[in-house]
């Protein structure tokens with residue numbers, strides 16, 4: 001029998017319905033579809049897909065179990081390498097990673113590895129998660145700073161090795177960007193909470209409201225703990241640096257998304273935190289963060305939601321799936337367009353943005369063609385709200401408060417491949433080390449650092 | 459969870475609470491603040507650390523009931539729990555012996571002024587304090603501030619106590635009387651800080667103000683608290699909240715602090731029903 005050339009479809013909410021709610025967009029595979037999809041896998045001997053996965057999941061093995069109908073066994077194989085499968089199965093850019101290496105690409109679409117992972121995670125959560133047997137305690141204590149995917153993965157792995165782990169989180173909720181950044185309709189917060197609960201059941205203690213560097217320093221933590229891992233992320237918003245950016249109506253993507261996601265402003269006034277958008281919203285940038293802003297705006301009632309980006313469609317850094325979803329929902333893309341100035345009314349409330357048309361020149365150091373302004377092409381767009389989503393830099397708080405810690409040129413913490421910093425006993429990983437990247441790379445970094453920490457403690 | 463271990467009513471709608479938070483009490487310094495969230499559905503609001511007791515592990519907050527969260531907080535009692543309490547946040551006040559310091563507090567801004575007055579006095583400064591309120595019933599911490607001040611002036615809008623008029627009138631008089639002033643601290647309503655800063659600029663007297671923009675996380679992540687200082691964008695929660703008063707764009711701050719007025723009124727109305 002010939003292999004089906006395309007992935008099995010995953011049913012999802014219709015665009016015209018979903019822009020009126022914050023519920024998750026795709027529904028996920030049912031068991032029957034998952035088994036059918038798993039059967040597409042060729043079980044390649046050389047396992048190219050595994051090389052594409054930063055956390056080294058035994059992809060063919062878990063797929064084989066699904067194909068044979070051994071769902072519980074499949075979950076076990078999956079969970080032996082990741083503590084956050086429901087998250088990866090939703091937000092991992094698998095098209096460039098595991099699925100990007102799949103042999104089936106030669107004849108059509110790859111195996112839907114991400115969707116299968118999501119299916120397994122959801123199946124397990126519905127059934128109630130099984131907690132692995134406790135390892136014998138080693139008597140060693142590790143402090144983890146930040147509860148994003150890097151910190152949580154590192155914590156989970158260290159706990160499985162028998163170390164006593166405490167996570168210190170500045171905010172009142174765990175998950176980092178998973179909680180405050182990525183919207184409910186893409187990653188339901190109940191799922192993040194369930195995955196965090198799983199990690200807690202491994203024996204990890206999570207303390208909130210502890211701003212390390214302020215409430216307690218890393219040096220002080222090391223008086224009590226045998227090692228520390230820093231996973232404080234890239235939380236510092238970048239600005240356009242154009243006139244009018246401080247007008248009423250201009251938000252950073254972080255502020256906007258934090259209000260809506262973590263503080264649940266979409267349920268205001270049931271929840272106390274407000275958010276305000278007008279009828280016309282413009283988001284600047286074209287990464288995942290920008291797509292999230294533009295799609296969230298529609299759900300909050302915006303009549304028009306623009307993406308304004310200075311390069312062309314080809315250079316947009318967001319995942320294809322996100323761009324596709326945004327287009328389906330009616331987000332308007334204004335490409336090769338660069339803002340130069342925000343203007344407000346007499347009260348200082350944002351009312352329009354002035355832009356320039358751009359054209360593409362020679363490739364720059366990032367390999368993408370450099371956008372060049374077309375002189376005299378200025379034009380204005382009426383807007384009520386501007387969301388600036390052009391990137392984040394590493395959070396400077398820890399780099400600034402640990403004496404002697406080696407800092408890179410973007411304010412990132414410098415580490416070796418395994419997450420060791422220049423100071424023995426201090427490890428780091430995720431966006432704080434690499435600059436803003438992806439959930440799975442942060443998890444991979446947490447995983448490698450856990451191994452290095454274990455070695456260090458021996 | 460953080461327990462309220464003491465509560466006092468200072469004036470009609472200004473309340474004081476001591477909250478058990480040992481880690482934070484150990485680190486707290488004058489000029490810093492905390493962010494609290496009362497319950498699961500609550501907003502995160504910043505309040506200045508008005509005092510701390512490292513031995514007992516408590517932080518003192520003094521707040522004015524102006525909206526939903528502060529009113530709700532005002533109804534809480536000794537023994538009640540606050541869900542989240544994070545800090546100390548922000549950069550501490552620069553405390554040294556400047557010489558002659560004039561300390562100006564307006565309204566509930568008197569609360570954050572108090573620990574700085576005390577710290578400056580202990581650092582050897584000659585301290586003159588000027589406290590301004592609408593009427594004498596709103597005056598808080600008079601005794602406490604007096605204890606660490608060499609001289610204390612009061613100004614009320616209605617003349618019910620001290621000078622009838624603004625704190626800036628008293629400051630102007632001090633300057634006119636030839637008082638040699640090395641530094642001024644001004645904490646209170648934005649308009650008060652603006653007026654004071656404009657006045658001291660004329661005489662080239664270094665002036666520190668403490669800004670209170672709307673905040674969310676308080677860790678430098680959201681940029682909601684950004685203020686324009688000397689033409690540069692600064693985040694009040696990490697770079698401040700204290701800044702050189704001569705460089706602050708007060709009009710922009712006033713504008714940005716009105717961002718959610720409609721929504722806040724709605725939340726208050728609903729909470730009242």
Ligand SMILES: Cc1cc2nc3c(=O)[nH]c(=O)nc-3n(C[C@H](O)[C@H](O)[C@H](O)COP(=O)(O)OP(=O)(O)OC[C@H]3O[C@@H](n4cnc5c(N)ncnc54)[C@H](O)[C@@H]3O)c2cc1C
Nearest residue numbers: 146148149150170176177181212233430431437438439442
């Ligand atoms: C809106 C948005 C959408 C995204 N979409 C995707 C996507 O679809 N796919 C994908 O792969 N990636 C996506 N990303 C990127 C991805 O989320 C990040 O790369 C990833 O979360 C980084 O993980 P981290 O653990 O390094 O840091 P973070 O997730 O940033 O977590 C850091 C944590 O540390 C805490 N912290 C910071 N400072 C301190 C301190 N001093 N003390 C204590 N705690 C502290 C923070 O509060 C936070 O909880 C998105 C990012 C955003 C913002």
Ligand SMILES: Cc1cc2nc3c(=O)[nH]c(=O)nc-3n(C[C@H](O)[C@H](O)[C@H](O)COP(=O)(O)OP(=O)(O)OC[C@H]3O[C@@H](n4cnc5c(N)ncnc54)[C@H](O)[C@@H]3O)c2cc1C
Nearest residue numbers: 503504505506520521522524525526527528670671672722
């Ligand atoms: C660093 C810092 C320190 C502060 N210290 C104190 C303090 O020690 N005591 C105290 O009483 N208040 C202090 N504030 C102000 C306090 O945070 C606000 O009064 C509070 O957030 C209002 O919340 P609410 O829900 O009760 O009112 P809301 O319903 O949110 O607002 C009611 C009214 O207050 C205004 N408002 C909202 N947020 C602020 C704000 N951040 N600053 C000024 N006005 C605001 C609104 O525009 C509205 O008019 C401080 C603010 C900052 C940023």
Ligand code: SF4
Nearest residue numbers: 053088092094097098
């Ligand atoms: S974690 Fe990401 S890269 Fe790894 S198998 Fe899952 S979807 Fe693919």
Ligand code: SF4
Nearest residue numbers: 041042044049102103
């Ligand atoms: S590369 Fe594709 S087909 Fe081959 S084992 Fe991996 S998932 Fe299966």
Ligand code: FES
Nearest residue numbers: 676680681683695
């Ligand atoms: S409050 Fe969010 S950056 Fe200051």
